[in-house]
Amino acid sequence: MKPMLEVCCGSAGDAIAAWEGGAERVELNSDLFHGGLTASLGTLRTVKRRAPGLRVMCMVRPREGGFCYTDTEFETMLEDARLFVENGADGIVFGVLLPDGRVDAARCRRMLDVIGDRESVFHRALDVTPDWREALDTLMELGVTRVLTSGQRPTVPEGAQTIRAMREHCAGRMEILPGGGVTAENAGWCRRTTGCQWLHAAMHRTEYDRSCGGNPAIFFGGAVYPPEDRFSLTHAEDVAAFIRGDR
Secondary structure, three states, X not given: OOOEEEEEEOOHHHHHXXXXXXXXXXXXXXXXXXXXXXXXXXXXXXXXXXXXXXXXXXXXXXXXXXXXOOHHHHHHHHHHXXXXXXOOOXXXXXXXXXXXXXXXXXXXXXXXXXXXXXXXXXXXXXXXXXXXXXXXXXXXXXXXXXXXXOOOOOOHHHHHHHHHHHHHHHOOOOEEEEEOOOOOOOHHHHHHHHOOOEEEEOOOEEEEOHHHOOOOOOOOOOOOOOOOOEEEEOOHHHHXXXXXXXO
Protein backbone atom coordinates (compact mmCIF):
# COMPACT_ATOMS: atom_id res chain seq x y z
CA MET A 1 0.00 0.00 0.00
CA LYS A 2 1.13 3.52 -0.74
CA PRO A 3 1.74 5.22 2.65
CA MET A 4 -0.24 8.41 3.16
CA LEU A 5 0.07 11.33 5.58
CA GLU A 6 -2.58 13.64 7.03
CA VAL A 7 -0.96 16.69 8.62
CA CYS A 8 -2.49 18.19 11.76
CA CYS A 9 -2.51 21.96 11.20
CA GLY A 10 -3.18 24.86 13.54
CA SER A 11 -3.38 27.65 10.97
CA ALA A 12 -3.73 28.48 7.30
CA GLY A 13 0.06 28.80 7.13
CA ASP A 14 0.46 25.26 8.46
CA ALA A 15 -1.94 23.85 5.88
CA ILE A 16 -0.37 25.69 2.95
CA ALA A 17 3.10 24.53 4.04
CA ALA A 18 1.83 20.96 4.32
CA TRP A 19 0.49 21.16 0.76
CA GLU A 20 3.75 22.64 -0.52
CA GLY A 21 5.57 19.76 1.17
CA GLY A 22 3.49 17.15 -0.63
CA ALA A 23 0.70 16.35 1.82
CA GLU A 24 -2.57 15.37 0.20
CA ARG A 25 -4.80 15.90 3.22
CA VAL A 26 -4.81 18.08 6.34
CA GLU A 27 -6.87 18.46 9.48
CA LEU A 28 -7.48 22.18 9.95
CA ASN A 29 -7.71 23.45 13.54
CA SER A 30 -7.01 26.38 15.78
CA ASP A 31 -5.43 26.19 19.25
CA LEU A 32 -3.50 22.94 19.02
CA PHE A 33 -2.30 23.56 22.58
CA HIS A 34 -5.78 22.48 23.71
CA GLY A 35 -5.97 19.56 21.30
CA GLY A 36 -7.40 21.48 18.36
CA LEU A 37 -10.46 23.75 18.25
CA THR A 38 -12.61 25.11 15.43
CA ALA A 39 -10.70 27.23 12.92
CA SER A 40 -12.21 30.36 11.42
CA LEU A 41 -14.09 30.35 8.13
CA GLY A 42 -11.49 32.76 6.79
CA THR A 43 -8.79 30.19 7.54
CA LEU A 44 -10.56 27.56 5.43
CA ARG A 45 -11.20 29.94 2.55
CA THR A 46 -7.58 31.06 2.51
CA VAL A 47 -6.35 27.46 2.42
CA LYS A 48 -8.72 26.46 -0.38
CA ARG A 49 -7.61 29.48 -2.40
CA ARG A 50 -3.87 29.05 -1.81
CA ALA A 51 -3.65 25.24 -1.86
CA PRO A 52 -5.85 24.01 -4.70
CA GLY A 53 -6.42 20.29 -4.63
CA LEU A 54 -5.55 19.89 -0.94
CA ARG A 55 -8.19 17.89 0.92
CA VAL A 56 -9.16 19.82 4.03
CA MET A 57 -10.82 18.21 7.04
CA CYS A 58 -12.19 20.97 9.29
CA MET A 59 -12.26 20.45 13.03
CA VAL A 60 -15.54 21.43 14.69
CA ARG A 61 -14.87 21.65 18.44
CA PRO A 62 -16.13 24.76 20.25
CA ARG A 63 -14.08 24.53 23.44
CA GLU A 64 -11.42 22.59 25.31
CA GLY A 65 -12.24 20.30 28.20
CA GLY A 66 -14.39 17.29 27.35
CA PHE A 67 -16.86 16.43 24.62
CA CYS A 68 -20.32 16.67 26.22
CA TYR A 69 -21.69 19.98 25.00
CA THR A 70 -24.47 22.36 26.00
CA ASP A 71 -27.31 23.00 23.55
CA THR A 72 -25.74 26.34 22.61
CA GLU A 73 -22.32 24.78 22.03
CA PHE A 74 -23.78 22.03 19.86
CA GLU A 75 -25.84 24.53 17.87
CA THR A 76 -22.60 26.41 17.22
CA MET A 77 -20.94 23.19 16.06
CA LEU A 78 -23.73 22.51 13.56
CA GLU A 79 -23.57 26.07 12.23
CA ASP A 80 -19.78 25.95 11.85
CA ALA A 81 -20.06 22.63 10.03
CA ARG A 82 -22.68 24.07 7.64
CA LEU A 83 -20.48 27.04 6.84
CA PHE A 84 -17.42 24.86 6.29
CA VAL A 85 -19.30 22.54 3.93
CA GLU A 86 -20.74 25.49 2.02
CA ASN A 87 -17.24 26.92 1.61
CA GLY A 88 -15.49 23.86 0.26
CA ALA A 89 -14.46 21.70 3.23
CA ASP A 90 -13.79 18.15 2.12
CA GLY A 91 -14.74 16.74 5.50
CA ILE A 92 -15.72 17.58 9.06
CA VAL A 93 -13.94 16.33 12.18
CA PHE A 94 -16.07 16.13 15.31
CA GLY A 95 -16.82 14.11 18.42
CA VAL A 96 -19.77 14.24 20.81
CA LEU A 97 -20.10 12.12 23.94
CA LEU A 98 -22.75 11.54 26.58
CA PRO A 99 -21.98 12.40 30.22
CA ASP A 100 -20.94 8.78 30.82
CA GLY A 101 -18.38 8.96 27.99
CA ARG A 102 -20.31 6.87 25.45
CA VAL A 103 -20.90 8.13 21.91
CA ASP A 104 -23.90 10.49 21.67
CA ALA A 105 -25.52 8.80 18.68
CA ALA A 106 -28.42 11.25 18.41
CA ARG A 107 -26.20 14.32 18.16
CA CYS A 108 -23.74 12.55 15.87
CA ARG A 109 -26.64 11.75 13.53
CA ARG A 110 -27.59 15.43 13.42
CA MET A 111 -23.99 16.35 12.59
CA LEU A 112 -23.86 13.74 9.83
CA ASP A 113 -27.02 15.21 8.30
CA VAL A 114 -25.16 18.52 7.99
CA ILE A 115 -21.99 16.89 6.63
CA GLY A 116 -23.94 15.12 3.90
CA ASP A 117 -21.74 13.55 1.24
CA ARG A 118 -18.48 14.98 2.63
CA GLU A 119 -16.15 12.86 4.75
CA SER A 120 -17.03 12.51 8.44
CA VAL A 121 -14.28 11.96 11.00
CA PHE A 122 -14.85 11.13 14.67
CA HIS A 123 -11.81 12.46 16.51
CA ARG A 124 -9.91 11.20 19.55
CA ALA A 125 -12.92 11.52 21.80
CA LEU A 126 -12.99 7.80 20.99
CA ASP A 127 -9.93 7.39 23.20
CA VAL A 128 -11.87 8.25 26.36
CA THR A 129 -14.92 6.07 25.69
CA PRO A 130 -15.40 3.22 28.19
CA ASP A 131 -15.82 0.53 25.50
CA TRP A 132 -14.15 1.18 22.17
CA ARG A 133 -15.87 -1.75 20.49
CA GLU A 134 -19.29 -0.40 21.39
CA ALA A 135 -18.21 3.07 20.24
CA LEU A 136 -16.96 1.78 16.90
CA ASP A 137 -20.14 -0.23 16.37
CA THR A 138 -22.23 2.88 16.99
CA LEU A 139 -20.14 4.98 14.59
CA MET A 140 -20.22 2.32 11.89
CA GLU A 141 -23.99 2.06 12.21
CA LEU A 142 -24.22 5.82 11.77
CA GLY A 143 -22.02 5.70 8.65
CA VAL A 144 -18.98 7.66 9.85
CA THR A 145 -16.12 7.64 7.34
CA ARG A 146 -13.21 7.24 9.78
CA VAL A 147 -12.02 7.50 13.35
CA LEU A 148 -8.85 9.21 14.62
CA THR A 149 -7.30 7.34 17.54
CA SER A 150 -4.17 6.62 19.52
CA GLY A 151 -5.59 3.29 20.63
CA GLN A 152 -6.80 4.67 23.97
CA ARG A 153 -3.19 5.25 25.00
CA PRO A 154 -1.24 8.53 25.14
CA THR A 155 0.52 7.83 21.81
CA VAL A 156 0.13 5.59 18.78
CA PRO A 157 3.28 3.55 19.55
CA GLU A 158 1.81 2.73 22.97
CA GLY A 159 -1.63 1.91 21.57
CA ALA A 160 -0.56 0.25 18.33
CA GLN A 161 -1.85 -3.23 19.18
CA THR A 162 -5.25 -1.84 20.14
CA ILE A 163 -5.34 0.20 16.91
CA ARG A 164 -4.70 -2.99 14.97
CA ALA A 165 -7.54 -4.67 16.87
CA MET A 166 -9.78 -1.70 16.05
CA ARG A 167 -8.96 -2.00 12.35
CA GLU A 168 -9.73 -5.71 12.42
CA HIS A 169 -12.97 -5.08 14.32
CA CYS A 170 -14.11 -2.58 11.64
CA ALA A 171 -13.19 -5.05 8.86
CA GLY A 172 -13.20 -2.36 6.17
CA ARG A 173 -16.54 -0.81 7.17
CA MET A 174 -14.84 2.29 8.62
CA GLU A 175 -11.29 3.59 8.37
CA ILE A 176 -9.05 3.76 11.43
CA LEU A 177 -6.56 6.66 11.35
CA PRO A 178 -3.70 6.44 13.88
CA GLY A 179 -2.76 9.81 15.34
CA GLY A 180 -0.87 10.99 18.41
CA GLY A 181 2.87 10.83 18.89
CA VAL A 182 3.58 9.84 15.27
CA THR A 183 6.98 11.04 14.04
CA ALA A 184 9.13 10.53 10.97
CA GLU A 185 11.26 8.14 13.02
CA ASN A 186 8.42 5.83 14.11
CA ALA A 187 6.03 6.20 11.17
CA GLY A 188 7.15 3.06 9.37
CA TRP A 189 6.85 0.99 12.53
CA CYS A 190 3.40 2.47 13.23
CA ARG A 191 2.17 1.50 9.77
CA ARG A 192 3.56 -2.01 9.94
CA THR A 193 2.26 -2.66 13.45
CA THR A 194 -1.23 -1.18 13.03
CA GLY A 195 -1.72 -2.23 9.41
CA CYS A 196 -3.11 1.24 8.63
CA GLN A 197 -2.26 3.00 5.37
CA TRP A 198 -2.76 6.58 6.58
CA LEU A 199 -1.12 8.27 9.55
CA HIS A 200 -1.99 11.58 11.23
CA ALA A 201 0.92 13.70 12.46
CA ALA A 202 1.76 17.24 13.53
CA MET A 203 5.16 18.73 12.80
CA HIS A 204 6.00 22.19 14.05
CA ARG A 205 9.00 24.37 14.65
CA THR A 206 9.05 27.26 17.10
CA GLU A 207 8.98 30.66 15.42
CA TYR A 208 9.49 34.04 17.08
CA ASP A 209 7.51 37.28 16.96
CA ARG A 210 9.43 39.99 18.81
CA SER A 211 6.61 42.57 18.72
CA CYS A 212 5.77 41.83 22.39
CA GLY A 213 9.36 42.24 23.56
CA GLY A 214 8.92 45.80 24.76
CA ASN A 215 7.03 44.67 27.87
CA PRO A 216 7.72 41.03 28.83
CA ALA A 217 5.67 41.39 32.04
CA ILE A 218 2.40 41.31 30.05
CA PHE A 219 0.59 38.00 29.34
CA PHE A 220 -2.58 37.43 27.35
CA GLY A 221 -3.23 33.76 28.12
CA GLY A 222 -4.11 31.72 31.17
CA ALA A 223 -2.27 31.00 34.38
CA VAL A 224 0.37 28.87 32.61
CA TYR A 225 1.79 32.12 31.18
CA PRO A 226 3.47 30.79 28.04
CA PRO A 227 6.00 33.13 26.44
CA GLU A 228 4.20 35.68 24.26
CA ASP A 229 7.02 36.06 21.74
CA ARG A 230 6.80 32.68 20.02
CA PHE A 231 4.44 30.39 18.15
CA SER A 232 4.53 27.09 16.25
CA LEU A 233 4.55 26.73 12.47
CA THR A 234 4.72 23.82 10.03
CA HIS A 235 7.46 23.95 7.38
CA ALA A 236 7.09 22.45 3.92
CA GLU A 237 10.54 20.87 3.99
CA ASP A 238 9.70 18.97 7.19
CA VAL A 239 6.55 17.54 5.60
CA ALA A 240 8.48 16.60 2.46
CA ALA A 241 11.18 14.89 4.51
CA PHE A 242 8.54 12.95 6.47
CA ILE A 243 6.93 11.75 3.26
CA ARG A 244 10.24 10.87 1.59
CA GLY A 245 11.29 8.88 4.62
CA ASP A 246 8.18 6.73 4.47
CA ARG A 247 8.06 6.00 0.76
